[in-house]
Amino acid sequence: MAGETDRLISLAHQVADDPDEREYDALISTGEQITVTLLAMMLNKLGYKAKSLLGFQAKILTDQAYKKARILSINAKAIKSELKKGTIVVIAGFQGIDAENNITTLGRGGSDTSAVALAAALRADVCDIFTDVDGVYTTDPSICSKARRLNKISYDEMLEMARSGAKVLQPRSVEMAKKFQVPVYVRSTFSDEGGTLVTKEDKEMEREVVSGVTYDRDQAKITIVRVPDRAGIAARLFTPLAEHNIIVDMIIQNASIDGYTDLTFTVSRKDIKQANKLIEEVAKDIGAQKVEVDENVAKVSIVGVGMVSHAGVAAKMFATLAHEGINILMISTSEIKVSCVMQAKYTELAVMVLHDAFELDKRS
Amino acid sequence: MAGETDRLISLAHQVADDPDEREYDALISTGEQITVTLLAMMLNKLGYKAKSLLGFQAKILTDQAYKKARILSINAKAIKSELKKGTIVVIAGFQGIDAENNITTLGRGGSDTSAVALAAALRADVCDIFTDVDGVYTTDPSICSKARRLNKISYDEMLEMARSGAKVLQPRSVEMAKKFQVPVYVRSTFSDEGGTLVTKEDKEMEREVVSGVTYDRDQAKITIVRVPDRAGIAARLFTPLAEHNIIVDMIIQNASIDGYTDLTFTVSRKDIKQANKLIEEVAKDIGAQKVEVDENVAKVSIVGVGMVSHAGVAAKMFATLAHEGINILMISTSEIKVSCVMQAKYTELAVMVLHDAFELDKRS
Numbered sequence: 001m002a003g004e005t006d007r008l009i010s011l012a013h014q015v016a017d018d019p020d021e022r023e024y025d026a027l028i029s030t031g032e033q034i035t036v037t038l039l040a041m042m043l044n045k046l047g048y049k050a051k052s053l054l055g056f057q058a059k060i061l062t063d064q065a066y067k068k069a070r071i072l073s074i075n076a077k078a079i080k081s082e083l084k085k086g087t088i089v090v091i092a093g094f095q096g097i098d099a100e101n102n103i104t105t106l107g108r109g110g111s112d113t114s115a116v117a118l119a120a121a122l123r124a125d126v127c128d129i130f131t132d133v134d135g136v137y138t139t140d141p142s143i144c145s146k147a148r149r150l151n152k153i154s155y156d157e158m159l160e161m162a163r164s165g166a167k168v169l170q171p172r173s174v175e176m177a178k179k180f181q182v183p184v185y186v187r188s189t190f191s192d193e194g195g196t197l198v199t200k201e202d203k204e205m206e207r208e209v210v211s212g213v214t215y216d217r218d219q220a221k222i223t224i225v226r227v228p229d230r231a232g233i234a235a236r237l238f239t240p241l242a243e244h245n246i247i248v249d250m251i252i253q254n255a256s257i258d259g260y261t262d263l264t265f266t267v268s269r270k271d272i273k274q275a276n277k278l279i280e281e282v283a284k285d286i287g288a289q290k291v292e293v294d295e296n297v298a299k300v301s302i303v304g305v306g307m308v309s310h311a312g313v314a315a316k317m318f319a320t321l322a323h324e325g326i327n328i329l330m331i332s333t334s335e336i337k338v339s340c341v342m343q344a345k346y347t348e349l350a351v352m353v354l355h356d357a358f359e360l361d362k363r364s
Numbered sequence: 365m366a367g368e369t370d371r372l373i374s375l376a377h378q379v380a381d382d383p384d385e386r387e388y389d390a391l392i393s394t395g396e397q398i399t400v401t402l403l404a405m406m407l408n409k410l411g412y413k414a415k416s417l418l419g420f421q422a423k424i425l426t427d428q429a430y431k432k433a434r435i436l437s438i439n440a441k442a443i444k445s446e447l448k449k450g451t452i453v454v455i456a457g458f459q460g461i462d463a464e465n466n467i468t469t470l471g472r473g474g475s476d477t478s479a480v481a482l483a484a485a486l487r488a489d490v491c492d493i494f495t496d497v498d499g500v501y502t503t504d505p506s507i508c509s510k511a512r513r514l515n516k517i518s519y520d521e522m523l524e525m526a527r528s529g530a531k532v533l534q535p536r537s538v539e540m541a542k543k544f545q546v547p548v549y550v551r552s553t554f555s556d557e558g559g560t561l562v563t564k565e566d567k568e569m570e571r572e573v574v575s576g577v578t579y580d581r582d583q584a585k586i587t588i589v590r591v592p593d594r595a596g597i598a599a600r601l602f603t604p605l606a607e608h609n610i611i612v613d614m615i616i617q618n619a620s621i622d623g624y625t626d627l628t629f630t631v632s633r634k635d636i637k638q639a640n641k642l643i644e645e646v647a648k649d650i651g652a653q654k655v656e657v658d659e660n661v662a663k664v665s666i667v668g669v670g671m672v673s674h675a676g677v678a679a680k681m682f683a684t685l686a687h688e689g690i691n692i693l694m695i696s697t698s699e700i701k702v703s704c705v706m707q708a709k710y711t712e713l714a715v716m717v718l719h720d721a722f723e724l725d726k727r728s
Contacts, residue, residue: 008398015402016409023408023416027401030394034372037391038379044387045380052387056420057465078465101421101442 005031021066026103032092040090050088053079055095055103062096068107069096074121091118109170116173120180128185129169134194135186136168138360139213143348146361149194150211154201154305157211160337164301165216174198201305209313210304210358215347217298220272221329222279223264226289229256233286237263240278246271250332250341264330266341269295297329298347301339302354314338320357326350369395385430390467396456404454414452417443419467424460432471435460438485455482473534480537484544492549493533498558499550500532502724503577508716510725513558514575518565518669521575524701528665529580538562565669573677574668574722579711581662584636585693586643587628590653593620597650601627604642610635614696614705628694630705633659661693662711665703666718678702684721690714
């Protein structure tokens with residue numbers, strides 16, 4: 001059923017440039033409705049008792065934020081009663097209803113999020129997510145042949161990896177899994193081999209310094225040169241971006257010299273044109289010298305819960321990159337992650353040397 | 365959105381020859397879901413406040429007869445509350461939910477039936493049905509140029525006309541309108557002109573003998589020759605047809621001679637091959653002489669509430685047909701209808717001469 005959602009979105013945009021959001025969600029939700037009913041039909045045909053349940057039937061209650069609703073609660077009574085009868089229950093992901101019986105959809109990554117939320121509501125032992133790869137790897141095997149599949153990874157690591165470019169799970173589903181402590185088993189649709197368990201942190205994990213190297217090529221950088229360093233300047237720069245739903249990833253502000261500073265941030269490449277236009281306007285108003293755009297950048301990150309208790313991890317990353325002559329343009333860190341923005345052409349090289357430096361080929 | 369339902373049906377049949385009916389209904393119901401959400405989007409775009417409501421949201425409760433469910437009740441509270449706010453409510457027809465929250469569909473003519481049921485539940489003054497013609501005619505204008513649009517017609521007449529070939533309204537919706545005494549106004553989607561009110565019988569209607577001439581070319585005739593005339597024979601012949609969902613229209617049994625009779629009946633042309641096969645088997649078993657099939661027949665009917673109090677209407681019909689040399693193969697009558705089966709080639713001629721004979725060009 002690939003392409004069904006695109007077809008529905010296109011129908012909506014044929015009717016209105018900015019379709020009513022309530023109606024949009026009720027329209028888009030038919031995509032999963034078609035998939036689950038066909039799957040249940042197929043199971044029935046094969047001799048299994050199966051039933052599809054839609055958001056309103058599975059009682060998946062969400063808030064009223066159309067197109068990006070959050071699950072508030074699931075009344076699992078109907079599901080449990082079917083399970084008790086031995087029925088295979090096929091539940092439509094990505095959709096729910098709000099308190100007023102309106103159909104809502106969960107937005108990007110919504111289907112994984114539905115699965116994890118259902119596992120939590122049913123107090124399931126584990127939530128299997130079947131995807132196109134057979135687990136979570138130390139890095140992208142298509143770039144680095146030494147990549148190893150991880151048998152286990154903590155919620156926090158998975159979250160940082162998902163946010164910094166690993167595509168295997170959407171961050172929202174991992175947040176949900178962490179919140180309700182649902183073990184998530186990432187498995188292949190096409191093979192019984194492998195799999196990675198995303199679970200709570202344990203002693204074993206903490207012994208490892210780094211669990212993965214990720215990269216994100218969907219990055220573009222904007223620098224505003226010689227911004228007068230006054231209170232409220234950052235708000236004036238970033239409010240227009242927020243109003244246009246442009247998500248800003250990293251933000252770096254240089255130390256102020258003579259009352260002026262440089263401000264650099266990254267956005268998704270698809271947003272760069274609009275972001276540049278908005279920033280040019282504000283830059284003129286606030287008396288900045290100029291705005292520079294660089295679309296040829298990428299972000300490479302290392303992630304690991306062990307970082308918390310191991311000193312010198314960031315320094316080792318910088319030294320490794322420097323040794324290859326890779327210039328670091330921006331740095332951002334969290335407790336369990338270090339990210340470096342660099343010229344895009346260095347992406348593969350950086351991934352490979354970091355994978356070697358942190359001996360990830362010895363992980364499992 | 366023409367073709368959407370066909371696409372969904374084809375998807376189901378790709379999965380299973382005989383798809384699970386519960387899942388089939390949940391799948392097929394997405395067709396109207398797409399239509400109503402797009403319509404509500406369009407209205408919102410034009411500046412009107414509009415909301416789509418699906419079966420479960422409009423609380424259209426049906427029985428559990430998937431694919432041909434009947435509406436049991438409508439809890440109009442949600443609809444009324446939206447109407448009070450000035451919202452244009454766009455309700456998905458053809459669908460409902462049963463007492464266990466399963467999605468059901470109403471089968472053929474279901475959308476008109478939904479409309480009439482909603483009008484009844486809301487105690488509406490009138491139910492407008494917008495269709496591709498501008499009303500109900502004395503006969504098909506494409507066959508008879510003298511056809512006149514009727515301003516008013518009774519429920520019973522409309523019902524007989526729909527059953528005997530007029531395609532403007534489905535019989536089920538008319539039954540529903542009659543049951544709840546909902547006036548139905550049949551109007552054109554493409555023009556503000558014209559329209560026919562389907563309403564309860566009045567004095568004026570009774571003065572007219574005949575209101576319309578209808579025809580149905582979707583007829584095929586089977587005759588079983590020299591059937592031993594014993595109790596239970598008819599049941600043995602027609603039970604296999606019922607089991608295969610073949611609807612038998614007219615049945616004629618000749619007077620028995622020497623313990624043998626001929627039995628003739630009509631079915632829809634699409635069913636004739638299967639019906640013939642089933643009947644051949646039984647005919648052999650019961651010792652009938654042979655089975656004859658005629659696919660080149662049509663049914664022409666006259667309908668009118670005035671027949672009840674006017675003698676000689678059927679006789680006038682037979683005489684009119686005889687005068688043109690049209691041989692009548694089968695006859696069936698009800699209180700307000702006379703139907704004659706004839707060779708299909710006479711259909712147009714029969715319609716025209718009957719239209720003249722009963723002076724329908726003078727009706728309004």
